[in-house]
Amino acid sequence: MKVPAFNLSTDEIREELAPIRHPFSIAVCRAKNPFNIGAIIRTAHSFLVREIFLVGTEPWYERAAMGMAKYETIVECPDEDAFLEAVRGRPLIGVERDHARTTLWEAEMPDGLVFLFGSENDGLSDHLLAACSQVLAIPMYGINHSYPVAIAAGMVMCEWARRRDPRGNPSLR
Template identity: 30%
Template sequence: MPETPLHPVDPVVGPDQAESPMTGVGPWQGEWPEDPWYDPELLRDGDTRNVVDRYRYWSMEAIVADIDDHRHPFHVAIENWQHDMNIGSIVRTANAFAADTVHIVGRRRWNKRGAMVTDRYQHVEHHVDVAALVAWASAAELPVIAIDNVPGSVPIETFRLPERCLLLFGQEGPGLSPEALAAADAVLEITQFGSTRSINASAAAAVAMHAWVMQHVSFDAS
C-alpha cells in the first residue's frame, strides 16, 4: 500500500480548529476516497484512535496488513509470572518498533490496559511455559537473547544483536526464571549508572528494542 497521508487540504481541521493527537480527527469532509484501505464508518464518524496520521481512517485490517509488510524480524517474549501491568506496556512498545510478534509465557490472561489497544495491531502468541517457548524459537531458528542484570550478563551496549532473534524479558522484581536464563543463547544487561538496582521492566524492553533498531535499521541522514 502506498504512503497515504491525510487529505492534502486537511478537510477536518479548519483555521480555528487545532487537531489534537489524543482526540484524532473528525468525519472526512468532501468526496470520500475510494481506496480499499479506508473504513467507511471512520470516514463517516471520524477517527479517534491512537494511530499515526498515515493510518487515519484506515480499517484495522488494512493497518495490520501494511505493518506486516515492514515488520522487523525480532520477536519479543515476556515470562508472565503474575498479572503484570508491564506486559501491556511492552506490547505497546513492540507495536511502536514494529516487532514481528510478542510471545506471552505463562498465564494466558494479561492486563491489556497498558497496551492502549495496540494489541489489535500487534501479533501476540501464547506459550504455556518456557520449554514451549524455547521449542518454538528453536523450530523458528531464532536465538534467544535474555535481558536481565544477573551475574555474568553482558552489557547490551557492547553486544551485536542478531538480526533475527527473540528478546526475552522477565517480570518486574524477580526477573527471568532460572529455566529461562539457562535456555538463553546470551544474557544481556542494560548498563546503569545510578543507585537503583534495576529499571522498570517495560522501560528495559523499550531500551533493548531500540538497541536492536539502532543496530539493524538504516536511517537517511540527508
C-alpha cells in the same frame, strides 16, 4: 468520536504493516504487574516487532497497550517449555542483569532474535537462562538494582533500532 487509523480495517492495517516489520521479536515472562505487559505491547508496536511472546498465564491489562495489541502478533505460551518450543532455532537473548555476560551496548543482535525479559520479581528462570545464546545487562549508573521491565524492554528495542536505522546510526547513512 474515534476515527479508524488510515480509514482501514484492523486486518487491512495489519496487512500493510506486515512487510515493514523488523526481524526481531520479544518475549516476556508474565509480569506480576499486568500494566507492564500492556505497556510493553504498546512499545513493541512502535518498533514493529515481528511478534510478542507472553510466557505464563497471568492476566495483562489491555488498556495499557492503548489499542495497539490488535495490530500485533501476540503468541501466548502457557509455560516456559511451550515458549522454548515456539522459538526453537532462533537466537534467544536474555535481558538479566545478575547473569549477564555482556552489555546492551556490546551484544550481538542477529536477525530473527528474540529478546527475553523476566518478571519483575523473579527475573529469568535458570531453565530460560540456559536456553539463551546471550544474556545482556543494560548499564546502570545509580544505586538502584534494576529497571522496571517495561522500561528495560523499551531501552533494548530502542538500541536494536539505533543500530539498524540509518537515522540513528551514522555508519548506515
